[in-house]
Amino acid sequence: MSTQDELRVIALAEFTSAGYSATSLQRIAELAGVSKSSVLYHFTSKEQLLEAAISPAIDQMETVLAPLETIGSLGDRQRFLEDFVDFLLMYRLEVNMFINQGPSLVDVPVIERGSALVVRLAQFFSQNSQSVEENMRFGIALGGAAYMLCTASTYGLEFPADETRAALISIMSELLAPISTR
Amino acid sequence: MSTQDELRVIALAEFTSAGYSATSLQRIAELAGVSKSSVLYHFTSKEQLLEAAISPAIDQMETVLAPLETIGSLGDRQRFLEDFVDFLLMYRLEVNMFINQGPSLVDVPVIERGSALVVRLAQFFSQNSQSVEENMRFGIALGGAAYMLCTASTYGLEFPADETRAALISIMSELLAPISTR
DNA sequence: GAAAGTGCTGACCGATCGGTCAGCTATTCT
DNA sequence: AGAATAGCTGACCGATCGGTCAGCACTTTC
Numbered sequence: 295m296s297t298q299d300e301l302r303v304i305a306l307a308e309f310t311s312a313g314y315s316a317t318s319l320q321r322i323a324e325l326a327g328v329s330k331s332s333v334l335y336h337f338t339s340k341e342q343l344l345e346a347a348i349s350p351a352i353d354q355m356e357t358v359l360a361p362l363e364t365i366g367s368l369g370d371r372q373r374f375l376e377d378f379v380d381f382l383l384m385y386r387l388e389v390n391m392f393i394n395q396g397p398s399l400v401d402v403p404v405i406e407r408g409s410a411l412v413v414r415l416a417q418f419f420s421q422n423s424q425s426v427e428e429n430m431r432f433g434i435a436l437g438g439a440a441y442m443l444c445t446a447s448t449y450g451l452e453f454p455a456d457e458t459r460a461a462l463i464s465i466m467s468e469l470l471a472p473i474s475t476r
Numbered sequence: 477m478s479t480q481d482e483l484r485v486i487a488l489a490e491f492t493s494a495g496y497s498a499t500s501l502q503r504i505a506e507l508a509g510v511s512k513s514s515v516l517y518h519f520t521s522k523e524q525l526l527e528a529a530i531s532p533a534i535d536q537m538e539t540v541l542a543p544l545e546t547i548g549s550l551g552d553r554q555r556f557l558e559d560f561v562d563f564l565l566m567y568r569l570e571v572n573m574f575i576n577q578g579p580s581l582v583d584v585p586v587i588e589r590g591s592a593l594v595v596r597l598a599q600f601f602s603q604n605s606q607s608v609e610e611n612m613r614f615g616i617a618l619g620g621a622a623y624m625l626c627t628a629s630t631y632g633l634e635f636p637a638d639e640t641r642a643a644l645i646s647i648m649s650e651l652l653a654p655i656s657t658r
Numbered sequence: 659g660a661a662a663g664t665g666c667t668g669a670c671c672g673a674t675c676g677g678t679c680a681g682c683t684a685t686t687c688t
Numbered sequence: 689a690g691a692a693t694a695g696c697t698g699a700c701c702g703a704t705c706g707g708t709c710a711g712c713a714c715t716t717t718c
Contacts, residue, residue: 297665312580315498319706330706332666340706393623394576397630398494413631426635427643433628434620434647441575441619442612448579449595451615453608461609465616465651479695501676512676514696522676 298336301326306347310391310444314344314399341402349404351388354381355411362418368475375470379462382439383455390444393437412436419470428473435469480518483508488529492573492626496526496581523584531586533570536563537593544600550657557652561644564621565637572626575619594618601652610655617651 295303304325308317319340323330337343358374358381365371382389392408399405419432439462453461477485486507490499501522505512519525540556540563547553564571574590581587601614621644635643 313495313497313577315495316580318704320704328665329667331668331708334707335664335666338707393627395495397627398498409631416631416633425643426639427646429628429633429635430624430640430643431647433624433633434616434651436620437623437627438616438618438620441623442615445575445579445619446611446615449591449598451598451611453611457608458612461607461612464609465613468650469616469647500674502674510695511697513678513698516677517694517696520677 297326297328297332301328301333301336301343302347305343306387306391309344309347309395310387314391314395319343344399344402345404348388348391348408351385351392352404352408352411354385355408359411359415362414365418368472371472372467375467376463379439379459379466382443382462383459386440386443390440393440431469435466439466479508479510479514483510483515483518483525484529487525488569488573491526491529491577492569496573496577501525526581526584527586530570530573530590533567533574534586534590534593536567537590541593541597544596547600550654553654554649557649558645561621561641561648564625564644565641568622568625572622575622613651617648621648 301322305317305322308322308325319330319333322343323333326333333343337346358377361370361374365374392405396405396409400409415436416429416432420428442462443458483504487499487504490504490507501512501515504525505515508515515525519528540559543552543556547556574587578587578591582591597618598611598614602610624644625640
């Protein structure tokens with residue numbers, strides 16, 4: 295792995311666990327075994343390092359959300375949900391960071407891009423219902439999943455990957471099912 | 477409201493929205509219309525200001541969790557859940573901060589106290605089941621509720637208080653119901 | 659073999675951080 | 689009236705922050 299890739303991976307892990315503003319370039323450099331100057335050679339600023347760390351996840355979310363407006367049958371919906379859960383599992387660090395720290399990182403372009411996607415997703419899941427509960431079910435599913443996938447390990451909870459996937463799909467299906475099928 | 481109380485309220489709001497480490501004492505002082513020195517007169521350090529800001533919430537959580545081990549009937553359980561939801565609503569800022577930034581604030585005593593309470597709560601809701609899904613339902617309910625109560629406003633969502641309470645109780649009851657009743 | 663480019667470094671910069679301290683003002687206590 | 693206390697302040701401190709820059713070693717290109 296190139297130094298640049300290594301820095302991106304380390305930065306993502308630190309940004310997620312300690313927080314963006316609490317993570318110094320110096321610390322990232324030390325963890326990577328290079329100098330701070332080297333970090334700023336590969337990335338022109340701390341903010342650009344953040345962009346590089348999470349933009350692949352936002353790109354992938356864009357791809358996963360592409361067929362959103364064409365979902366028709368319940369089968370379509372189930373397939374989309376599974377793809378979305380796979381996305382959450384694959385990019386759990388990025389998602390957690392976006393969910394937890396996104397609101398304090400407005401004006402970072404990639405964060406705004408992600409926010410727009412979340413709004414689009416929320417609109418889909420509540421388009422046939424303006425009820426408070428319906429909107430809250432979506433919020434709890436999204437925020438809860440992001441929380442589970444990262445923060446849970448704080449309490450020493452570690453789950454097998456396949457079981458995690460199955461459980462997540464099951465719970466989110468339940469939370470996000472159309473009213474008519476509940 | 478005394479200057480001290482005002483500082484605590486402002487600090488809590490800023491810590492929650494911008495993050496603990498991203499919030500400077502200077503900024504808190506400016507928002508309160510006093511000098512930075514004045515902040516450090518009322519609170520001996522930034523960390524102690526954090527303690528003062530969230531310890532009332534942790535105290536209240538301790539009170540709410542007190543009857544946890546004596547819960548017997550489904551009625552007990554329902555009453556506890558309602559009390560817990562009321563606690564979440566009352567201390568939404570503190571809870572959000574604890575959930576989102578707690579893991580990066582270990583070694584702060586009040587955070588550790590809160591973590592112990594969450595562990596105790598998790599054990600209750602999964603004591604009769606070590607299944608992955610059961611544990612995840614708890615995590616999603618807790619993390620999701622915390623997310624909804626604060627971050628959702630980022631996306632311009634604002635719900636009436638009473639509807640929020642009812643919906644939250646309904647959703648969390650569903651997520652945390654004993655397996656036997658599902 | 660000179661020139662150009664890549665990866666990386668230490669020295670250094672201004673700004674800001676959390677925190678200390680002496681001292682000011684106004685109120686309260688004796 | 690005088691002493692003590694509470695509330696608050698500006699000046700200042702060392703440390704650390706993100707970021708700049710000249711220059712080093714090495715490889716590739718011409």
